[in-house]
Amino acid sequence: MRDRSGRRDQGQLALRMTTECPKCDAYTLCGGASTVPCECVYARSDPSHKQCGTCALWCRERHLPGQRSYAEEYQFLTSLQGTGDSFQDALGILPAFVPSKVEEIPIDQRLIAPWVAIELRKLLTSTTKSAARLSGVALTQSLRAKMRVSDETSLIVLLHGNDNLLERFWEMDRQPFYQQLLKHNINAIMGTTFSLYNEGRLRPASHNVMQLRRHSHVLHELSSYGLTYIPNLYLRAVKDEVELAAWLRDRTDIRQVARDLSMNKTWRAKEVELDLLARALDRTARNFNVLVTGVSIGTYREVVSHLHKNGHTCTVVTPDPIMKAHHGRNLASREAGSRTTLYQRNLERMDREIRALDQQLGIRRTPTYPGLAVAGAQAA
Numbered sequence: 245m246r247d248r249s250g251r252r253d254q255g256q257l258a259l260r261m262t263t264e265c266p267k268c269d270a271y272t273l274c275g276g277a278s279t280v281p282c283e284c285v286y287a288r289s290d291p292s293h294k295q296c297g298t299c300a301l302w303c304r305e306r307h308l309p310g311q312r313s314y315a316e317e318y319q320f321l322t323s324l325q326g327t328g329d330s331f332q333d334a335l336g337i338l339p340a341f342v343p344s345k346v347e348e349i350p351i352d353q354r355l356i357a358p359w360v361a362i363e364l365r366k367l368l369t370s371t372t373k374s375a376a377r378l379s380g381v382a383l384t385q386s387l388r389a390k391m392r393v394s395d396e397t398s399l400i401v402l403l404h405g406n407d408n409l410l411e412r413f414w415e416m417d418r419q420p421f422y423q424q425l426l427k428h429n430i431n432a433i434m435g436t437t438f439s440l441y442n443e444g445r446l447r448p449a450s451h452n453v454m455q456l457r458r459h460s461h462v463l464h465e466l467s468s469y470g471l472t473y474i475p476n477l478y479l480r481a482v483k484d485e486v487e488l489a490a491w492l493r494d495r496t497d498i499r500q501v502a503r504d505l506s507m508n509k510t511w512r513a514k515e516v517e518l519d520l521l522a523r524a525l526d527r528t529a530r531n532f533n534v535l536v537t538g539v540s541i542g543t544y545r546e547v548v549s550h551l552h553k554n555g556h557t558c559t560v561v562t563p564d565p566i567m568k569a570h571h572g573r574n575l576a577s578r579e580a581g582s583r584t585t586l587y588q589r590n591l592e593r594m595d596r597e598i599r600a601l602d603q604q605l606g607i608r609r610t611p612t613y614p615g616l617a618v619a620g621a622q623a624a
Contacts, residue, residue, distance in 0.1 A: 277449030302454040328467030345563035370412035398431040435476035489527030506538030522554035565590035588618035
């Protein structure tokens, strides 16, 4: 009885996907999904039914006064094919290790590094309900001084953050933000990490499709300002993998891509995501340098080695050595130490170890970069 019911349900689902999905504006990108017709996830009897003002999900029934409907928003946003020049040609391959959260280094110390990363949350102020605004850090005269680095250091902005921060970023007028990036001579921007959810009754495919479209639209905006972008590659279905590979094959200007693994807590979870990424990149018959965030001193070796096995190099972008020093921890041991020397010890150790791993794997980078150092730190 259950088997017959199951087959009947599957048949009804297949029929809905065949007849209803092609009517959706997002069908070309989505390809059809089991959450058809991707309507409000709340039952009509639920007080939350069609209360779009308190819901962040992009279902096909979403509508707010004065705002575009789902179909209108989807048509307005730029597709992957319309993202524009990445301006990566003059970028050069990034070093094996790029530290983030370097602003945590004591104010009397300076980091000597070819590249550092700054997170979106440092450049914006936001609440849970209103659009984000530029922070004091973003509006400062010298961003590099705030970051404890010299004018010669290259900066990459990570458009990463929790769902609330990214929603507030999406709601803001982003023109002043991009203008500040130009003013600060930002060298590269890593694409947004709008969350993709496991699709099901409470998570319609329409939402994930819109999140992918948002990422493409931000790349388009960056390109229109002449800013160098590094796309963050993530996908929801095999169809996305094929489309992504076709896009990269045509975009020979893109030699560096990014992947955030911060939501994948175990090595097995990270490995699954890296395999999906490698499969998409393999379709291009080209090698890439992959900027990876969401890894630590304990997991970077597996990540770098796994990507190398698939023919790609890796740039590890992490705050791990700085945050451990901030909390008085030494990368080399469980012993605590003086913060004035731990920043230097931890940064130099991680830089040295990642360089050694590159050498062990036979990876040669062009250009070559000097090692990291912290000036002004007391002698160890």
